[in-house]
Amino acid sequence: MFRRSTVAVTACAVLATTATACSSGFDKSKNGPEQDTGKKQSLRVLIATSGDAETKAVKSATAAWEKKSGHKVTVQIAKDMDQQLAQAFAGNRPPDAFYINSDQFANYAKGGSLHAYGDKIPDAEDFAPELRKAFTYNGELVCLPKDSSTLGLVISTEKWKEAGLTEKDYPTTWDELEKTADKLTEGKTTGLVTTNEYQRLGVFMKQAGGWITDSKESKMTADSKENAEGLGFAKKMLRSGSMKFAKQVDTGWAGEALGKGKAAMIIEGNWLDGAMKADFPDVGYKVLPLPAGPAGKGTLAFSNCWGVAKESTHQTAAIDMIRHLTSKKEQLASSDQIGVMPSRTSVMKTFAKEHPESKGWAEGNSYAQRPVTVPGFTKVLDQFNADLQGLATGSPAEILSTLQRNGEQALKKGD
Amino acid sequence: MWGWLFVSPMVVGLGLFMALPILMAAWVSLLNWDGQSNPFTPDADFVGLDNYRSLLAEEGLAQSLLATSLRNNVYYVLLTVPIQTALALTLAITVNQRMLRGRSMLRTTFYFPSVTSSIAVATVFLFLFQGSGAVNRMLSWIGIKGPNWFQDSRGVLWVLLDAVGIVDGRPDGALGEHRLMGLPWVEWLAGPSVAMCTLILLAVWTTSGTFMLIFLAALQNIPRELEEAAALDGAGRRHVLRHVYLPALRPVLFLVTTLGLIATWQVFDQVYVMGQGDPANSTLTPAFLSYSYGFDNAEFGQGAAISFILLGIVLVMTGIQRFLLRERGVRGQLRRRLATATARQPAADEGKEAHRAHN
Numbered sequence: 001m002f003r004r005s006t007v008a009v010t011a012c013a014v015l016a017t018t019a020t021a022c023s024s025g026f027d028k029s030k031n032g033p034e035q036d037t038g039k040k041q042s043l044r045v046l047i048a049t050s051g052d053a054e055t056k057a058v059k060s061a062t063a064a065w066e067k068k069s070g071h072k073v074t075v076q077i078a079k080d081m082d083q084q085l086a087q088a089f090a091g092n093r094p095p096d097a098f099y100i101n102s103d104q105f106a107n108y109a110k111g112g113s114l115h116a117y118g119d120k121i122p123d124a125e126d127f128a129p130e131l132r133k134a135f136t137y138n139g140e141l142v143c144l145p146k147d148s149s150t151l152g153l154v155i156s157t158e159k160w161k162e163a164g165l166t167e168k169d170y171p172t173t174w175d176e177l178e179k180t181a182d183k184l185t186e187g188k189t190t191g192l193v194t195t196n197e198y199q200r201l202g203v204f205m206k207q208a209g210g211w212i213t214d215s216k217e218s219k220m221t222a223d224s225k226e227n228a229e230g231l232g233f234a235k236k237m238l239r240s241g242s243m244k245f246a247k248q249v250d251t252g253w254a255g256e257a258l259g260k261g262k263a264a265m266i267i268e269g270n271w272l273d274g275a276m277k278a279d280f281p282d283v284g285y286k287v288l289p290l291p292a293g294p295a296g297k298g299t300l301a302f303s304n305c306w307g308v309a310k311e312s313t314h315q316t317a318a319i320d321m322i323r324h325l326t327s328k329k330e331q332l333a334s335s336d337q338i339g340v341m342p343s344r345t346s347v348m349k350t351f352a353k354e355h356p357e358s359k360g361w362a363e364g365n366s367y368a369q370r371p372v373t374v375p376g377f378t379k380v381l382d383q384f385n386a387d388l389q390g391l392a393t394g395s396p397a398e399i400l401s402t403l404q405r406n407g408e409q410a411l412k413k414g415d
Numbered sequence: 416m417w418g419w420l421f422v423s424p425m426v427v428g429l430g431l432f433m434a435l436p437i438l439m440a441a442w443v444s445l446l447n448w449d450g451q452s453n454p455f456t457p458d459a460d461f462v463g464l465d466n467y468r469s470l471l472a473e474e475g476l477a478q479s480l481l482a483t484s485l486r487n488n489v490y491y492v493l494l495t496v497p498i499q500t501a502l503a504l505t506l507a508i509t510v511n512q513r514m515l516r517g518r519s520m521l522r523t524t525f526y527f528p529s530v531t532s533s534i535a536v537a538t539v540f541l542f543l544f545q546g547s548g549a550v551n552r553m554l555s556w557i558g559i560k561g562p563n564w565f566q567d568s569r570g571v572l573w574v575l576l577d578a579v580g581i582v583d584g585r586p587d588g589a590l591g592e593h594r595l596m597g598l599p600w601v602e603w604l605a606g607p608s609v610a611m612c613t614l615i616l617l618a619v620w621t622t623s624g625t626f627m628l629i630f631l632a633a634l635q636n637i638p639r640e641l642e643e644a645a646a647l648d649g650a651g652r653r654h655v656l657r658h659v660y661l662p663a664l665r666p667v668l669f670l671v672t673t674l675g676l677i678a679t680w681q682v683f684d685q686v687y688v689m690g691q692g693d694p695a696n697s698t699l700t701p702a703f704l705s706y707s708y709g710f711d712n713a714e715f716g717q718g719a720a721i722s723f724i725l726l727g728i729v730l731v732m733t734g735i736q737r738f739l740l741r742e743r744g745v746r747g748q749l750r751r752r753l754a755t756a757t758a759r760q761p762a763a764d765e766g767k768e769a770h771r772a773h774n
Contacts (some may be wrong), residue, residue: 087710090450090715106712110713111452112452113451245566247694248546248562250545250546376714379707379708380476383476383480389568390568410476
């Protein structure tokens, strides 16, 4: 008996020591770790790339900064960004700088993992105000938007010609959109294809004058009449068959449907340019602003931001690198390579001049709605997207009232 | 003392990588932890059983997500475990026949899906079951218009009842209004969605090979004398199966169903590859929900609570199953003892040895 208990006690002691050793990595001082001020620091950067073009663009931009600053940068490509970042934060070894998706931003900011560096950027005012608002937490600009994208109506020029349509037939209202989509739906081609997520279908809510939250993101406004009208319009088109979700036509996303000739019109953003160049270089398309709804024009804006970890020991260097990556010159260069728009307002004109083909997207900047960034909202919006999948048979009002309920609960918890 | 020394590598290994993490997770499930601070300091936000309460007792998103995932998983288990066990047993009996030609080739073929990576198989299934994929094309040869498998979130029960004209679409009324754990009864009763059925098919296809192997090993342990004796008594094939094979296979049957039950309650990889809960949450499982709470929503406490609920379910299910497969009454025991006595006559003390080792 004696022996058995000694052994048990020893085993427990060993386990306890290891446990403490394991968790010691967590010890955070309140103001973050001591900073490295050396001349030759080594930075780790984690990005979720949209493809080879973007990887190359980021690598060449960081290489240019390496030369200028004398520091060293290792760019890692994430396979599953959310999971890898969450693990890095939990393990207390986050990369120094990284992309932050707008739907994860609030979770990280609330958890205190991000170093808010907005006040160290002298020309922060130059970045698009809607995007700055998206990446502001508790009144502080936490990170800089790396670029910007909006949604537009993209039409296949070939299908357009086949149906005997001309430039005069570009739809500018919901009615025209519906009629044109009807006309273009033929055989294996669907008039309008998009994905079953609020990040696309939300444009109809916006065009009807509604949105998920109020402009301060402090109150849910999901169950409004306007939102129901917007989703009701989408439902009508889904039921008539002139609009379909990308997966219903056996494609992963709307861009693929456009490339494979399964869609005549799609709702997509600037990233489409890079993807079409890589996958379907021979398919002709044209970008138009989205048709206006009862409350006028509306579109959604998207961006990732460049986060700096609170636990990084190279914050100054990382901020300097980000300032280089988001400089006017680099933003215009990555526009050329990937197709996304600059997030600085001062170079938007140059962008529009250099890329007349993206006019439909560029125009959206003036009336775009920023993404929702509220802590704990990821699952609420995921559930909304799951419900939207059944929009064709479901009731918009019911879907929206579920969203309202779930959102209110999350807002209450977030306080 | 020496005994402890010899087992210490295993004890330390298990303790460090199993017991300790489980205890840590149990602690985390009582916290409101976002994964971005140390959960083992006094600063940790201790919330008691709040995580469990919001999952089980509080109306809201967490509860209805858990209910949906449980619904999905119950149907997944209910269909997968019996089908895969029956299929594995049939395959094992088939390839155990001494007269069968090309036995080893068949064994390899049946076992093959089990050694293939489940991620690879899931990816292939994605293509097979596309709206215009191979499966639907084959169905169209016999005049059936297949569904768009991975996009179809309708429950198969309502689909079938709709097809024979008993209900229209899906029933509303009382079934739609009354709810259990935030999910209307019409959803609970819907059966697995069409998308979930493909996952069930995949699981049956990949695992029945492994279980066939286990059954085969047990079948080969049954002495030929027993079969011959049964044959002399004039027993037909069905009787041999019922009175010789099945009683002898009872412990193995318990093993196979237990393994199947645990694996099916924890299904994760196929869900992760094939749609992460899509379409409309109809392939969401508690294991995936736990992951998604942790890594996508930074609510690790809630995620840990889900996995402990899952642990509870698995324990209860295994207990029930043990009870159902127990030796029944004196007759069963007697029969079993007779069977082992005849089977093990040459090595009678082997059983005793095993008995002692067990103590």
